[in-house]
Amino acid sequence: MAATKEQYGAKSLTVLEGLDAVRKRPGMYIGTTDSQGLMHCLWEIIDNAVDEALAGACDDIVVTLHDDGSVEVADNGRGIPVDVEPKTGLTGVEVVLTKLHAGAKFGNASYNAAGGLHGVGSSVVNALSARLDVEVDRDGKTHHMAFHQGHPGVYDDADPAHPSPDAPFKRTRKNRPTELEVIGKVSPKKTGTRVRYWADPESFNDTAEFSYEQLIDRVRQTSFLVPGLSITVIDEHIPEEAGSYVETDAAQDPEIQDSNAGQQGESQVTEQSEANQAPSGGEQLGNTDASSDSDNSASDDTDTEQLESIGDTESSIASDSQSAAKYPHKRVERFIHTGGVKDFVDFLSRGEAVSDIWHITGEDTYVEETQAVGEGGELHAQEVTRNCGVDIAMRWVNGYDTTMRSFVNVVETPGGGMHVDGFMQGITKLVRKTVEDNARKLKVNLKDSNTRIERDDIMAGLVAVVTVRIAEPQFQGQTKDVLGTAQVKPIVTKMTEKQFGEMITGSKRGFKEQSNRVLEKIVGEMHARIQARKTKEVTRRKNALESASMPPKLSDCQPGNDDVAELFIVEGDSALGTAKAARNSSFQALLPIRGKILNVQKASISQMLSNKECAAIIQVVGAGSGASFDIEQARYNKVVMMTDADVDGAHIRILLLTLFYRYMRPLIENGRVYAAVPPLHRIALAGKRKGEYIYTYSDDELAGKLADLKRRHIDYHPDIQRYKGLGEMDADQLADTTMDPRTRMLRRIRMEDAEQASEIFSLLMGDDVPPRKQFIVDNADDFDRSKIDT
Structure with missing residues (x-):
């Protein structure tokens, strides 16, 4: 130990200069060295181009994915300065790309609001690139410079039209300025920057993969946040003749159009997908022939032929789909929007709207003490007055999912920060006060300490985009996940309280009806949360006392078989009597319902909870409802809807499905909801x-x-x-055809695309009648009696 202490001295210290520190500890600058870090490098270059747009100097950005693995970002901004920076004696291009904490965003002269503020983005990408080439159009000339792992130099490319990071590279000698190479002439009015880089495999782990989907999402959101900015993505991996050109705007976005294209009938949401299920656990899922013919060999042959036919059909469909989708996306996609955050919220909204899009916007100032750079390069404290622009759009939709996106100068802050805290503080305070002022109307018992609006109640179904634009924001870390500028919070809170207050109280013209719907939804969410907490107290079937707390009409199964327990929701008391004799009471439970339950797509949460049939189903399932639903607490492995094989039975089934989708969605997502198929x-x-x-x-x-x-x-x-109904069967017939796992048929309810399913449920079961009428009219010619139960 003593020898070790003696060996520790100044010579043991390592000094990493320039960009070597970045290559040694890349995680400090890009977060991780996996796919997230790889994409973060691209965000840094794109954000620099977007900052030019925020400064009003750029309206067109092109991102090119070259077929050699490199990425190029081009903009028509002012171009990186090409003159010599007096302190270092280097050109502006080399300073920006090789010096940490160097750039034009430390003061207010060039950028009033920018995303790249630490002056390390471009230099970090350069350090982590096997090769980086930059071209700058300024002063009527095109200037070029190349780098290898952050060091300037010259590549000897065999084919200059196809540069490669593997080409011979001659590094510029240390401490010797590198002159920019002039490679062409342009119009004096033309300016811009093109950065092309090859990520260094030595800096990223083997799992790092580029994500085209993430790139498109980022480009789209940026086009929303910077109205009028055109961003084009070109993927050269797709041949020119194979990938067509697509331009999207606020009114013609392919994803918005695709979401509307999926509105089909109830049979396609449930029946069609259910019928394609493969047999599981000895049950016939989706087979349409449940013959009890004693000729077992003939029956087996028939079933085998049918399953093989289904398989052949699915293979053919898959083959055709793969052929049609040879290329996963278009070669060229262009995004440009003009509606700002309101259009962004409209794009993010899924499901039936409870309110219109509410807009909060304005500007205010705050004073901040910052370190200013003097003429001699020294730092000194200085108080400056900053402008803070606030732009927030929000709406509530049916459901309990929350979609909130926050940004600072178009840079997304997934962790939120002061702007989100200020927004949530403002709306929480106002909603609580408004609910208290309208307690009688909203049927809220203020004397009950449990009936207090929580933030989760407000956020259920909320879709919001929160943006602020400020100069030199303080982020927590280089990855800019959280905004730390404390002065922003009171500004956003004050602005939210004033403008949102006029909306939620209904004092602003045209908002009274909307505010009533929003408040009813929030109060309903509160009641649902309280009810869910009570429901969890009776979640598991342990003893007779707990079983007795269930609804009296529940015919429960024996405890101890939770892994295979099945709950049959039975239509009518007559069918219940037969089902009791037909079931296996060791693992099959029965819950009767009286006719058609409440349409929860139109009803509020409080109305749903006050409905005896809906409340009983939620209580019996035992896993809560809405956002608090915990599938691990579900008392049954399968929930089977057993309704008559007629139109009314189909209607009851879709009402039950609506209840499950809206309030117990994980049951469907995990394939635990079934429809019985009686003959x-x-x-x-x-x-x-x-x-x-x-x-x-x-x-x-x-x-x-x-x-x-x-x-x-x-x-x-x-x-x-x-058979007109299940009650017309005797116990043996019902068991053989519908309840006995050895001989019955079940259709598993699947949900491959939650967003598409949500739109279909909204169309078929929502308040908006004209679209439903139009759907019926449009599909009347395609009506096929064989697709429905008759």
Whole structure:
């Protein structure tokens, strides 16, 4: 130990100069060296171009993904300065790309609001690149400079039109200025910067992958935040003849159009996807022939043929889809929007709107003490007055998901910060006060200490974009995840309280009805949270006392079989009597409902909770509802909707599905919601096969089965039994066709695309009648009786 102490001296210290520190500890500057860090490098270069747009000097940015793995960002801004910086004796280009904490964003002269403020973005990307080339158009000339791992020099490319990081490189000698190479002439009015870089594989781990989807999301959001700025993405991996050009704006965004294109019938949300499920656990999922024919071999052959046919169809569809989608996206995509954050909120909104888009905007000033750079390069404290621009758009939609995006000078702050804290403080304070002032109208008991609006109640269904523009914001770390400028919070709070207060109280013209709907939703969320807490107290079936706390109409199964327990939601008391005799009480529970339950797509949360049928279902499932739903606490492994095979039964089923989708969505997402498939007809065989029965599930299937029996000369009783409801079956028939796992059929409810499903539910079950009417009119010609239960 003593020897070790003696060996420790000044010679043990390592001094990393210039960009070597970045290469040694890249995580300090880009967060991680995986895919996130790889994309962060691109954000740094793009943000520099966007800062030119914020300064009013740029209106066009082009991001090119070259087929050699490099990325190029070009803008028509002012161009990086090419003259010599007097302190270092280097050109502005070399200073920006090789010196940490160097740039034009430390003062107010060039940039009043910018995203890249630490002066390390471009230099860090340069340090972590195997090669970086920069071209600057200024003063009628095109200037060029190249770097290898942050060091300036000259590449000897075999083909200058196709530069490569593997080309021979001659490094400029240390402490010797590098002259910019003039490679062409341009119009004196033309200015701009082009940065092309190849990420260094030595700096990033093997899992680092470039994400085109993240790039498009970032470009799109930037086009919303900087109205009028055109951003084009070109992917050279896609041949020119294969990828067409797409331009998007606020009114013609392909994602908005795609979301509307998915509005189809209820059968496509549930029945069609359910029918394609493969058999699981010995059950026939989606098979339309549940024949009880004693000729097992023939029946098995039929089932096998049907499953093979389904498989062949799916393979054909998959093959066609892959052929059509040979290229994952367009070669060229251009984004330009003019509506700002209001259009951004409209783009982010999913589901039925509770309110219009509310807009909070304005400017204020604050005083900040900062370190100013003197003429001699020294730093000194100085108080400066800053401008703070606030631009917030918000709306509430049905549902409990929260979508909030926050930005500072177009740089996203995923961790929020002072601007988000100020916004939430303002709306929370005002909502609580408004609810208290209207307690009687909203049916809120102020004497109950539990009935207090929490922030989660307000955020349920909230879609908001919070942006501020300030000079030299203080971020927590180079990755700019959280805004730390404390003076922003009171400004945003004050502005929110004034403008949002006029909206939520209804004093602003045209907001009274909207504010009432918003307050009812928030109060409903509060009641749902309180109810969920109470429900969790009776979540698990442990003993007779706990079972007794369930609704009296529940016929529960025996405890101890939670992994296989099934809850059958049965339509009507007559079917319940038969189901009790048909079920296996060791793992099958029954809950009857009286006809059609409440349409929760139109109703508020408080109305849903006050509805006995809905409250009973939520209580029996035992996992809560809404945002507090915990699937691990669900008392049953499967929830099966067992309704009559008629139009009313289909209506009841979709009402139940709406309830599950809105308030117990994880059950659907995890494939634990099913629809029973009871038969429509029973054919009694005669002659040698007397006592045997065949069940069919549609009129077409009945006709086909009868024709088949005639062809095979099998006698059957001419009086075909038609089941009008589950109650018409005896216990053995119901067990064989609908409840016994060995012989029944179930359709699993799936949800491949939550956003598309949400829009379909809103269309079919929401308040807005004209779109639903138009949907019926448009699809009337395609009506097919075989697709519905009759």
